[in-house]
Amino acid sequence: MSTTTTPPPGVSEQDLARLAEHWGERPSLRGWFSTVDHKKIGRRYLVTAGFFFVLAGLSALVMRTQLARPEAGVVSPQEYNQLFSMHGTAMIFLFATPMLFGFGNFLVPLMIGARDMAFPRLNAFGYWVFLFAGLFMWASLPFGAAPNNGWFAYVPLSGEQHNPGLHMDVYALGLLFLGISTTAASINFIVTALKLRAPGMSLNRVPLFVWAIVATAFMVIFALPALNVDNAMLFLDRRFGTHFFDPSGGGNVLLWQHLFWIFGHPDVYIIVMPALGIVSAVLPAFTRRGVVGYPLIVLSIVSIAIISFGVWVHHMFATGLPQLSYSFFSAASTIITIPSGIQIFAWLATMLLGRLVLRVPLLYVIGFVVTFVLGGFTGAMFALTAFDQQVTDSYFVVAHFHYVLIGGAVFPMLAGIYYWLPKITGRMYHERLGRWAFWLVFAGMHVTFFPMHLYGLFGMPRRVYTYRSEPGWDGWNLVSTVGSYLLAVGLLLVLVGVVHALRRGRPAPPDPWEGDSLEWATASPPEPYNFPVLPRVHSLHPAWDERTAESVRAGATADRILSDGRRTLVTSELDAHPERAVQMPESTLMPLVLAGALLVFFTSMLFAWYPVAAVAALAVAATIAVWLWPSRRPDEELGVSG
Amino acid sequence: MSLPVEKTADPTVSAARYARRRALPRRLPVLTTLCGLLLLAGCAGDAPSALNPGGAGATRVAGLWWLLFWISVAVFAEVMALLVWALVFRRGNARVRHGQPLRFVTIAGAGLPFVILVAVYGVGLRDLAALGDGPGPDAPTVEVTGHKWWWEVRYQGASGATANEIHIPVGERVKVRLRTDDVLHSFWVPQLMPKTDLIAGETRETWLRAERAGSYRGQCAEYCGTQHAHMAFLVVAQPRTDFDAWLARLDAPAREPRTDAERRGQQAFVQGTCAACHAVRGTGAAGRVGPDLSNVGSRWSLGAGAVPNDAGHLGGWIANTQTVKPGNAMPPQPVDAAQLPDLIAYLRSLE
Amino acid sequence: MSDGGGVVAAATGAEALSTELPVGRSAGWWGMVMFVATEATLFACLLGSYFYLRFQYGPQWPPDGIGAPELLKPLVMTAVLVPSSLPVIWAEHGIRHGQRWRLRSGLAATMLLGMTFLALQATEYAEKLKHFTMTTDAYGSLFYLITGFHGLHVLVGLTMIGWLLAASLRGGSFGSHRHERVRNVAIYWHFVDLVWVAILFTIYLSPRL
Numbered sequence A: 001m002s003t004t005t006t007p008p009p010g011v012s013e014q015d016l017a018r019l020a021e022h023w024g025e026r027p028s029l030r031g032w033f034s035t036v037d038h039k040k041i042g043r044r045y046l047v048t049a050g051f052f053f054v055l056a057g058l059s060a061l062v063m064r065t066q067l068a069r070p071e072a073g074v075v076s077p078q079e080y081n082q083l084f085s086m087h088g089t090a091m092i093f094l095f096a097t098p099m100l101f102g103f104g105n106f107l108v109p110l111m112i113g114a115r116d117m118a119f120p121r122l123n124a125f126g127y128w129v130f131l132f133a134g135l136f137m138w139a140s141l142p143f144g145a146a147p148n149n150g151w152f153a154y155v156p157l158s159g160e161q162h163n164p165g166l167h168m169d170v171y172a173l174g175l176l177f178l179g180i181s182t183t184a185a186s187i188n189f190i191v192t193a194l195k196l197r198a199p200g201m202s203l204n205r206v207p208l209f210v211w212a213i214v215a216t217a218f219m220v221i222f223a224l225p226a227l228n229v230d231n232a233m234l235f236l237d238r239r240f241g242t243h244f245f246d247p248s249g250g251g252n253v254l255l256w257q258h259l260f261w262i263f264g265h266p267d268v269y270i271i272v273m274p275a276l277g278i279v280s281a282v283l284p285a286f287t288r289r290g291v292v293g294y295p296l297i298v299l300s301i302v303s304i305a306i307i308s309f310g311v312w313v314h315h316m317f318a319t320g321l322p323q324l325s326y327s328f329f330s331a332a333s334t335i336i337t338i339p340s341g342i343q344i345f346a347w348l349a350t351m352l353l354g355r356l357v358l359r360v361p362l363l364y365v366i367g368f369v370v371t372f373v374l375g376g377f378t379g380a381m382f383a384l385t386a387f388d389q390q391v392t393d394s395y396f397v398v399a400h401f402h403y404v405l406i407g408g409a410v411f412p413m414l415a416g417i418y419y420w421l422p423k424i425t426g427r428m429y430h431e432r433l434g435r436w437a438f439w440l441v442f443a444g445m446h447v448t449f450f451p452m453h454l455y456g457l458f459g460m461p462r463r464v465y466t467y468r469s470e471p472g473w474d475g476w477n478l479v480s481t482v483g484s485y486l487l488a489v490g491l492l493l494v495l496v497g498v499v500h501a502l503r504r505g506r507p508a509p510p511d512p513w514e515g516d517s518l519e520w521a522t523a524s525p526p527e528p529y530n531f532p533v534l535p536r537v538h539s540l541h542p543a544w545d546e547r548t549a550e551s552v553r554a555g556a557t558a559d560r561i562l563s564d565g566r567r568t569l570v571t572s573e574l575d576a577h578p579e580r581a582v583q584m585p586e587s588t589l590m591p592l593v594l595a596g597a598l599l600v601f602f603t604s605m606l607f608a609w610y611p612v613a614a615v616a617a618l619a620v621a622a623t624i625a626v627w628l629w630p631s632r633r634p635d636e637e638l639g640v641s642g
Numbered sequence B: 001m002s003l004p005v006e007k008t009a010d011p012t013v014s015a016a017r018y019a020r021r022r023a024l025p026r027r028l029p030v031l032t033t034l035c036g037l038l039l040l041a042g043c044a045g046d047a048p049s050a051l052n053p054g055g056a057g058a059t060r061v062a063g064l065w066w067l068l069f070w071i072s073v074a075v076f077a078e079v080m081a082l083l084v085w086a087l088v089f090r091r092g093n094a095r096v097r098h099g100q101p102l103r104f105v106t107i108a109g110a111g112l113p114f115v116i117l118v119a120v121y122g123v124g125l126r127d128l129a130a131l132g133d134g135p136g137p138d139a140p141t142v143e144v145t146g147h148k149w150w151w152e153v154r155y156q157g158a159s160g161a162t163a164n165e166i167h168i169p170v171g172e173r174v175k176v177r178l179r180t181d182d183v184l185h186s187f188w189v190p191q192l193m194p195k196t197d198l199i200a201g202e203t204r205e206t207w208l209r210a211e212r213a214g215s216y217r218g219q220c221a222e223y224c225g226t227q228h229a230h231m232a233f234l235v236v237a238q239p240r241t242d243f244d245a246w247l248a249r250l251d252a253p254a255r256e257p258r259t260d261a262e263r264r265g266q267q268a269f270v271q272g273t274c275a276a277c278h279a280v281r282g283t284g285a286a287g288r289v290g291p292d293l294s295n296v297g298s299r300w301s302l303g304a305g306a307v308p309n310d311a312g313h314l315g316g317w318i319a320n321t322q323t324v325k326p327g328n329a330m331p332p333q334p335v336d337a338a339q340l341p342d343l344i345a346y347l348r349s350l351e
Numbered sequence C: 001m002s003d004g005g006g007v008v009a010a011a012t013g014a015e016a017l018s019t020e021l022p023v024g025r026s027a028g029w030w031g032m033v034m035f036v037a038t039e040a041t042l043f044a045c046l047l048g049s050y051f052y053l054r055f056q057y058g059p060q061w062p063p064d065g066i067g068a069p070e071l072l073k074p075l076v077m078t079a080v081l082v083p084s085s086l087p088v089i090w091a092e093h094g095i096r097h098g099q100r101w102r103l104r105s106g107l108a109a110t111m112l113l114g115m116t117f118l119a120l121q122a123t124e125y126a127e128k129l130k131h132f133t134m135t136t137d138a139y140g141s142l143f144y145l146i147t148g149f150h151g152l153h154v155l156v157g158l159t160m161i162g163w164l165l166a167a168s169l170r171g172g173s174f175g176s177h178r179h180e181r182v183r184n185v186a187i188y189w190h191f192v193d194l195v196w197v198a199i200l201f202t203i204y205l206s207p208r209l
Ligand code: HEA
Pocket: A268, A269, A271, A272, A314, A315, A317, A333, A334, A336, A337, A338, A340, A341, A342, A344, A372, A373, A374, A375, A376, A377, A378, A379, A380, A381, A382, A383, A384, A388, A391, A392, A393, A397, A400, A401, A404, A405, A408, A409, B075, B079, B109, B112, B113, B114, B116, B117
């Protein structure tokens, strides 16, 4: 039930032509580098993050091959340590968050009925920084200089004395570099969702996915600085001999852990939250009804975002802090499961009261429920300090976080890929191929990671490059390895499916699923200006709502067409009352230049070419100055009186 | 079965019995199978399994685990039942508009979990308090120092030292004081006691108590660099008299060489590079960079669990440690081939 | 950041309907506020680290050999930096009324105060470096990291103000219909001032408590 056909009745041919002229970008090499279109940028995020996922996944396959048998010699210990560190770091920082931000970039403006993100050039800048930071980190692997201290890089092992070479400098600088991108994207999401919502989309009509992205962005704003401070101090300790983490100089090694997990715990929700948002976005189309308990889910999202800042010590339950503080953090970690429970049961209720259409996206959602709940349970177990002290740093923890990360984040992403592929590419995927891939991925995931619970309990610590056969872990490890190959084959089929859709897929109609949110109320793929007429939103399910559909038909007012320039509508924060139309920036190379200057800066910091770094810093300042330099206007237009 | 020495009890049998005692209601055949699977795997091959506890701390936690396990099974069954119900009875294509069962969501998603969680939180606190309830001031105290990548073990009141092997009297609480010489490590004996990290610049304490004699594998559980994989140790619980005798030997000079080969070996050891890093009580060798070797002949392994302790592996270790345990802190030694058998003979004799 | 020209277009554009409604916070304002929020968290983490290390260290703080910091100069620095927000406010109000001269002179005054602050900080460093450096101990590391990081922010703020000043001297940049950049820089500058107060308390006053 698509609410629009192209051209929609609400706009004239002339308006459409003008919109196309103002928003369209002629394909050219320069255009490729200078685009600020959120859809292109979102797509690039998805592809780039997918690429890093394959790299990190292949690292995991090498690890699993090494661990298949006791005392195997596939890789040396030094290589293994780099592999697992890069695997973890890349999966968390270069795959999970950017992948979900890719969905966010593509979808948020569409879902809220806007023509772009609030800061399109900043958006492009964020992408380039992400790309460069990712390449910066991966480039170290072929040189044997990749981070080798796990994704949380505990001191003193990550200090200069115990870990000379570039490994941990790559880590610290790479994450600082990447942090710029994540912060920029987060600010952009918040402002976009606050100011660019279509008229009528008051807070109680904001799609759950957008709520999730905004809550995530707030978590980034308040969590990422802790990681940045941590990495800055690590870098100073390593390079310039400061003593933040050096007990012999008055420093303290636990400071690293506190700061890391003050970031790190919110970070795991930063990953899962948008993924849960995808679940809420996908369900209505395949249960044929809206998600049950919208206000409860919003409440859960907000409370998870807040509580997640108060549980970090549960990653430090074995460090011997006072029991009183353990009881507090144990209680907080226990409580944080409740909002997740609410969401799970809201989705179950949605399915129980809906009518299920068992297509591939719904399969992944079901896979998600099964897997995430299991992972959540082990999380709730860790919340009890006594139990955690037994299993922490064992494969039991590895099992937990792959259940929540793969079940809780990757499955929803896959659901999202199949669900929005028609919207993103304008092509339908192949259903049977998709089903095969699902079952392989689902089975592979459980065969790989379920046994880890067992051998974790049987005493196998994590981050070991090999083990002896006496403790009896070998059989189970072999099972895990076999499972990981299955999983890889499944993911390969997903990839094949995407390529197949691009090459051979049936053209997709604007609304193949009868989805409920606004992205389905426009063409597939959307025109550069997203909506010929910005809709006026009348309900939580605008694409199912006759009045919203009516608002883009004949009689649409000019203030929602805005065809004289590259413009979109700014509305009020709470009620989305129209405030004014704003001019959106044209495509520009500035973001790329700025990101390039930053790349030079971080690279020269890495190799200690400080004069070059200083020049690069000046270039950064100069680029920003030029970028934001006000255009010259006549005084009367500016309103100058003296 | 190459690890343990002086094994008295058969853990397989007692573990199964133990778990049966602990397990909550288990009528349902599926669940029994599940649990059986876990246990089977836990006991096969002498895993140092947390589900096969041999001491006070781990026993508590195993109990807690089974409680959590059965609760999870129950809640998971509930979720699956609802999911399957939807999948079986709720297929279709028509748009549905009715129903906002907020009460169901609140009760099933928040109310019930809250009740469960408060209860297990209480149990968890009780167990945490029990784990923190260490031995009194007069308890025997072991001083354990973590090194990359081996464990130095000393006893309060005794001058000798050993490595990668901790002896304790059965049935008594033994205090363990943990320090690290370099990076973070973590002290973990799954069958006896959950982990305590070794924090650079600080001292941590934990305790051990084994209910039955036997040996229990422990391992470093905090990533500590290249050879974190090979930083295991063994806790040997023995009757008090045996323990006292062992401790007395730890204080006495090492066994004197008896054969010519051993004497030559001792000479090579003391006058060669070895003494710079290793100590053997009663000889001139007093290095403290590497493990004390006064009783190396009777230890369960070489290189903190890297290889079994026998003549062949010892020769291999001395000839080139770096192929045995790549990256470890003992550099390859310039020992000429003629000396090697003597060194082996000498070190094997140190019991 | 979104182009301030949008305001102009909105005021002069064709669709009176949307532009004549009362206008709320702009996207740029929210962007700057969020940026300041994350920066403030950064400083909170730094100051939190200071107190953490201090209380883990033991009773003697600053550690042996480094006395509690002298107060006179930091108080003078405070007296220079905190009031430097006033000319910015005055300038911003001026340009809202289209008075470019107020913008220019206000920004210039703030530049002057900010540069004085940095100069004072340089002499402060010259003195301190004789006693201890960043590598002396954790206290030294914290002292130079926190004050240095703040100094860097002052420098960035000054660059922004200088940039505004240059643009306003060129003419054709700001007026009563276009002053979003001025407001955003002002927000940033107020933030830099405010953080200094927190630093004054943490680094200079708290060791004396
Ligand atoms: C997507 C990421 C993600 C998510 C969502 C979670 C979710 C949770 N995590 Fe997890 N966690 C990680 C990623 C994640 N975690 C990672 C990466 C690590 C390891 C880092 C490392 O060491 O490398 C980790 C480690 C980790 C630890 C430290 C373990 C250790 O190192 O010793 C703890 C301890 O408390 C913990 C707890 C929790 C809890 C309580 C939840 C809860 O949010 C779960 C809530 C969900 C449910 C409980 C299921 C649904 C609820 C119901 C069906 C209602 C009924 C439920 C009950 C009655 C319990 N996690």
